Amino acid sequence: MIGISIVSVIVLLGVLIFAHELGHFLMAKRVGVGVLKFSLGFGPRILGRKIGETEYLLSLIPLGGYVKLLGESPGEELAEEDRKRSFTTQTVWKRIAIVAAGPVFNILLALTIFTLVNMIGLPVMTAEVGMAHPGSAAMESGIRAGDRITAIGGKSVTKWNEISEIVSKSNGKPLLITVQRDGLPREITVTPKAMKTRNLFGEEVESFKVGISPSPHTVVQRLNPLSAFGEGIRQTWMISKLTVISIVKMFQGVISPKTMGGPIFIAQIAGAQVKEGIVPFLLFMALLSINLAILNLLPIPVLDGGHLLFYGIEALTGHEVNLRWREMAQQVGFAMLILLMIFVFMLDIERLNIKFINDFIRTFTG
Structure with missing residues (x-):
């Protein structure tokens, strides 16, 4: 069971991360921005190959991914011929399109899965x-x-x-x-x-x-392709709306934050869904893909939504948000993200019901 859970969560997260980063990658290419790296995973490189200017990587920690764009970092030194292809020199609308494409591709992945599943039969x-x-x-x-x-x-x-x-x-x-x-x-x-x-x-x-x-x-x-697509749109909208409402209810205190789950919890569910069959696993993947898209759109610095917030302010005012303010916000956002990751990891450990770990956690949390 543990082996199935590990393999299934790696496949699950791999597909979700690939779709998300592919959105950023393709939109950057579409608007003429150079892409230096496309990585599945964080940390040390396991495999890699450079094709053209882009290095494609498989990295050790399968909990995320990234696309490194040319001129992405403020103050980065660039050759004159590269300036037109730099991310920071693009119009604000092109930058918005590149950032928004990640969550959009996760929504499209969910829609594709729902359409396929409706054709297979539910x-x-x-x-x-x-x-x-x-x-x-x-x-x-x-x-x-x-x-x-x-x-x-x-x-x-x-x-x-x-x-x-x-x-x-x-x-x-x-x-x-x-x-x-x-x-x-x-x-x-x-x-x-x-x-x-x-x-x-x-x-x-x-x-x-x-x-x-x-x-x-x-x-x-079983639905024909056109009906399956229409039903897929309805299902994608329904789950998206439910996800947004759930986030609002959590801030209102209606839903306990303890309902959240991290990688261990996701692995347990993924393993259970795989044992039920390919269709339950695909449905779980679609659900998580929508969750990933919407959570990434939250206006928290370091997430796509945080970048979109800054670019939205720039589009409205005609001026970039001060670099110092952006850097401070990024640091706060990063700290919030780390604390959230620690919190959900502790919840995962609690769910494992390992007595000595539970006792250890309660020593510090009361």
């Missing part, structure tokens, strides 16, 4: 009723276990999530539900009831329900 819950709960609106209206819902509120349905979505958006208005029972169609009117429930973040919310649960039966849904 198990979905059918529209068959598994249970009508006692005392519920559905039971009172005559819906029974085994009924197959074919339409609700005037809309045809084939999947359970379509039913849930229509009911939750009903605002308590009566719904005409068409079911197949014993091979015959029946029409039943049900009025959803407002109920207190917990959302994904553990918050108590009001939701409309009719009191039915799905049967355990699933079918594999």
Whole structure:
């Protein structure tokens, strides 16, 4: 299990990092900026080859990567013929494009994975009723276990999530539900009831329900390329929105920071997903790719979002942010990133449930 987890997390992070750095690399090439290094990983070089002006590297620590651009560092001495190809001499919009391309490629990777998985096929819950709960609106209206819902509120349905979505958006208005029972169609009117429930973040919310649960039966849904792409866009948007909301909820204190995970936690999940099959592993990769993109867009210095913040200010004011201020912000951002890495690593160790390490950590954290 440990071996599978290690290999799977290396593959997982390798693909995510490659996609991210490839975005920076291709956009830099597109706008005419020289690229000196393209590295998967940090630290000492394991393998490397120079093609043209670019040195392609595989480095020891597989927790990140980087693209070194010509003239990237302020004050870097350049030959006169290289100045036009220097990163710092480009217009602010070209610099924004280069920096933003990394997260954009992670989003595109997720979209590609979702599209592929939708073509391979995903198990979905059918529209068959598994249970009508006692005392519920559905039971009172005559819906029974085994009924197959074919339409609700005037809309045809084939999947359970379509039913849930229509009911939750009903605002308590009566719904005409068409079911197949014993091979015959029946029409039943049900009025959803407002109920207190917990959302994904553990918050108590009001939701409309009719009191039915799905049967355990699933079918594999395979989509044609165009439909798979459209569904992929919807899934990418849904996960992106959920990720942003989760970050906001964490700052609001609704979600505990202890829900975060580091490399060890990711490796454990990746290993478990690989054992389930290629599709669960690919879905986990898509989820992480979106997370990587959005986290990189946070306006924290040293992250892509921090650079975009400075370039955005420059675009609005027409002046670069003072170099000294930028350097100070980078140092603060780097310190924040290191502290965050230490925090999630300690959480990972806690999850391993190794007693002597837990005791050691609690000695210092109380």
